[in-house]
Amino acid sequence: MTEHIVTSYDEELKDLAVKITRMGGHAEKVLTDATQALHRHDEELAMRTINADEQIDRLEHEIEEQAILMIAKRQPVAADLREVIAAIKISSDLERIGDLAKNIAKRAVAVQSETGANKAVLGIDHMSRTASEQLKDVLDAFTQRDVDKAMKVWHRDSELDAMYTSIFRELLTYMMEDTRNITYSTHLLFAAKNIERIGDHATNIAETIFYLAKGEPLRDERPKQDASSFTRADYPQSDD
Amino acid sequence: MNDATTAERPAAADTSEVRPTGPIVVPDPDMNPTRVAARDVSVFYGAKQALFDVSIDIPERSVTAFIGPSGCGKSTFLRCINRMNDTIDGCRVTGDITLDDRDIYDPSLDVVELRARVGMVFQKPNPFPKSIYENIAYGPRIHGLARGKTEMDAVVETSLRKAGLWDEVKDRLDDPGTGLSGGQQQRLCIARAIAVSPEVILMDEPCSALDPIATAKVEELIDELKENYCIIIVTHSMQQAARVSQRTAFFHLGVVVEVGPTEHIFTNPKDERTHDYITGRFG
Numbered sequence: 001m002t003e004h005i006v007t008s009y010d011e012e013l014k015d016l017a018v019k020i021t022r023m024g025g026h027a028e029k030v031l032t033d034a035t036q037a038l039h040r041h042d043e044e045l046a047m048r049t050i051n052a053d054e055q056i057d058r059l060e061h062e063i064e065e066q067a068i069l070m071i072a073k074r075q076p077v078a079a080d081l082r083e084v085i086a087a088i089k090i091s092s093d094l095e096r097i098g099d100l101a102k103n104i105a106k107r108a109v110a111v112q113s114e115t116g117a118n119k120a121v122l123g124i125d126h127m128s129r130t131a132s133e134q135l136k137d138v139l140d141a142f143t144q145r146d147v148d149k150a151m152k153v154w155h156r157d158s159e160l161d162a163m164y165t166s167i168f169r170e171l172l173t174y175m176m177e178d179t180r181n182i183t184y185s186t187h188l189l190f191a192a193k194n195i196e197r198i199g200d201h202a203t204n205i206a207e208t209i210f211y212l213a214k215g216e217p218l219r220d221e222r223p224k225q226d227a228s229s230f231t232r233a234d235y236p237q238s239d240d
Numbered sequence: 241m242n243d244a245t246t247a248e249r250p251a252a253a254d255t256s257e258v259r260p261t262g263p264i265v266v267p268d269p270d271m272n273p274t275r276v277a278a279r280d281v282s283v284f285y286g287a288k289q290a291l292f293d294v295s296i297d298i299p300e301r302s303v304t305a306f307i308g309p310s311g312c313g314k315s316t317f318l319r320c321i322n323r324m325n326d327t328i329d330g331c332r333v334t335g336d337i338t339l340d341d342r343d344i345y346d347p348s349l350d351v352v353e354l355r356a357r358v359g360m361v362f363q364k365p366n367p368f369p370k371s372i373y374e375n376i377a378y379g380p381r382i383h384g385l386a387r388g389k390t391e392m393d394a395v396v397e398t399s400l401r402k403a404g405l406w407d408e409v410k411d412r413l414d415d416p417g418t419g420l421s422g423g424q425q426q427r428l429c430i431a432r433a434i435a436v437s438p439e440v441i442l443m444d445e446p447c448s449a450l451d452p453i454a455t456a457k458v459e460e461l462i463d464e465l466k467e468n469y470c471i472i473i474v475t476h477s478m479q480q481a482a483r484v485s486q487r488t489a490f491f492h493l494g495v496v497v498e499v500g501p502t503e504h505i506f507t508n509p510k511d512e513r514t515h516d517y518i519t520g521r522f523g
Contacts, residue, residue: 002521009520075479077506077518215508 001079012070013080016063016087017143020094023059024139026052027097028132031198034104035128038191039121043112049105056098063091079215086212090142093201093208097135100194100201107187107194114184120170124192127163131195134160134202141209150209153202154222160199161225167192168228176233196226262295264510266500268487275300275470276321276440281335283316283325290316292494293335298440298487303462303471305481305502308491309522314474317491318442321472322358323351339440356383359433363445365425367417367432372409375417375428376400379436395435403431404461423454430461434469441465443473447480459484478518482506490514 004010030049037046067084070076076084134153141149171185171192203222210218276298283291291313298304306314316325323344325331337344344354356379368375376396379385386392396413400406405427409420417428426446433441443462447455462484465471475481481488482502489499490513498505498514509515516522 002516004520005522006520077478077482078509078515080519081507 009074009080012066012074013083016066016070016083019059019063019066020087020090021139021143023056023063023091023094024135024142026056026059027094027101028135028139030056030098030101030105031128031132031135031195034101034108035125035132035195037105037108038111038188039125041108041112041114043109046105046108050102050109053098053102056095060091060095063087082212082215086208089208090205093204097198097201100198104191104194107191111184111187116181116184118174118181118184118188120167120174120185120188120192123163123167123170124188124195127160127167127192127195130156130160130163131198131202134199138202138205138209141206145209145213147210147213150206150213154206154210154218157199157203158223158225160196164192164196165225165227165231168231172231172233262293263489263496264498264500266498266504266510268501271487271501272299272301274298275340276472277336277338277341278317278320279336281317281320281333281337283313283320284332284334285328286330290494291320294494294496296489296496296499298470298472300439300470301466301468302487303466303473303485305485305488306472306474306491307476307478307481307488307517309517312491313494314491315444318444318472318474321440321442322355322360324355324360326351353383356436357438358440358442359436359438360442360444361426361429361433361446363448365422365429365449367420367425367428370417371414372400372417372420372428373413375432376435379432383436385436399431399435402434402465403427404457404464405431421454423450423457426450426454426458427461430458430465434465438469440470440472443471445474445476448476455480478506490517492517 030052033045033049033052036042037049067088070084074080134156137149138153140146141153168189171189174181175185207218274297277296278298279295281291281294282289294313294317306318308314319325320333320337321339321344325333333345339354339358342349368378370378373396376399377386377392380392380395386395397406397410400409405424408424409415409428417425420428426449430441430446447458450458459480462471462473466486473481473485485502487499488502488505490497490505490509490511492513498509498511500510505514506518509518
């Protein structure tokens with residue numbers, strides 16, 4: 001696309017995109033660090049991660065303010081308008097991702113005292129890596145305005161959903177086996193749920209990228225594989 | 241009226257470039273029935289061609305906006321609809337324009353009557369050098385639309401009310417029209433056009449000379465008028481076109497590039513030229 005006659009308009013749009021990319025980088029890092037803290041029982045890393053959320057919040061405010069100012073100043077239309085709206089929506093999704101990662105880090109602090117291992121941690125690790133890939137891919141798709149890449153992320157979310165369902169069931173069995181597992185497993189369950197939510201936000205970003213590039217919203221229903229809402233526990237029969 | 245002859249002449253188009261096959265027309269299922277239809281309309285100023293095979297349907301009881309850079313032919317096309325181009329020496333119009341399916345260039349059609357049915361409001365308000373009352377009464381009197389003073393008083397009051405001007409001038413109808421503010425003068429000109437019961441109102445940049453508040457009042461008036469009249473507005477303000485119109489046509493170098501529902505044109509135009517113009521990327 002050619003440039004605006006008024007160059008400051010282009011500079012403002014570019015600045016908006018740069019801020020989103022920077023915010024995305026922070027979000028990727030806090031997710032990775034939070035999962036590591038959980039896995040390794042690293043309280044110090046967990047605390048640093050919790051504090052790092054502040055930068056993400058600050059960037060969201062900056063982006064929102066700039067977007068609102070651009071709307072007032074420039075009355076953007078067509079693709080420019082979609083850029084500004086996309087920036088607002090994506091920054092909101094990234095801010096939520098940051099919060100969810102912060103919550104995972106808080107769980108890491110909570111399970112510090114757990115001495116035993118919980119096999120579900122491996123599954124959560126794997127899930128987190130997938131979510132990190134999703135986040136990285138969708139941010140790349142944004143930078144490149146690549147709709148196909150965004151759609152791959154959109155479709156892949158069902159993988160995360162399936163992983164979560166499986167971890168959910170796994171943790172239930174641990175809790176049923178031995179009540180001493182309940183505290184640890186419950187924290188891990190929340191952590192896993194947070195990762196699943198991060199995946200959902202990544203698909204939101206993918207949908208926004210679709211809208212940004214195509215000029216119309218994505219109407220399809222995303223295939224969902226999170227069956228945890230319908231999962232029932234089969235309690236072992238008591239011996240009478 | 242003098243404005244047609246002093247109006248800006250469009251830039252001579254470069255006829256060596258390849259002409260596109262026709263405008264992108266985005267249909268609108270909610271569009272009202274067509275009031276004014278143009279087919280393959282071309283306009284020449286002497287040897288120079290200013291409009292190239294313009295075809296467009298203008299729906300009734302709604303506002304259609306023409307946008308485009310200076311010299312693109314939008315005002316030229318507007319002036320075809322009430323045959324104001326007839327008054328320009330050397331100006332030649334080809335193609336068909338119909339009003340309610342009747343050819344406006346039919347020799348049996350009374351062009352004076354046409355100009356009552358298709359009213360026009362210009363960029364610079366141009367009230368007659370007469371009283372406010374006489375500004376409104378002049379047209380109906382000439383067309384024999386009112387018998388006697390009581391009827392004329394009613395026509396004048398109705399027109400001024402419809403133009404949102406009555407309350408401001410009812411106590412000074414004998415004052416000169418030129419003594420009003422710019423915004424009031426423009427609304428007086430709109431009232432004057434309405435007084436002869438038009439079906440179509442053409443507006444050529446009606447708010448260019450007005451301050452923001454007067455502009456807003458005229459836009460409010462346009463919103464009300466569209467319930468009863470077919471309105472075509474030429475405007476340089478993208479935001480105004482987006483605010484007041486239901487359908488927008490983008491003109492460029494004497495050609496209609498794209499026409500469609502206003503919300504479509506301003507959120508997701510199909511043609512790159514349309515997009516570049518509305519986003520301020522035209523070099």
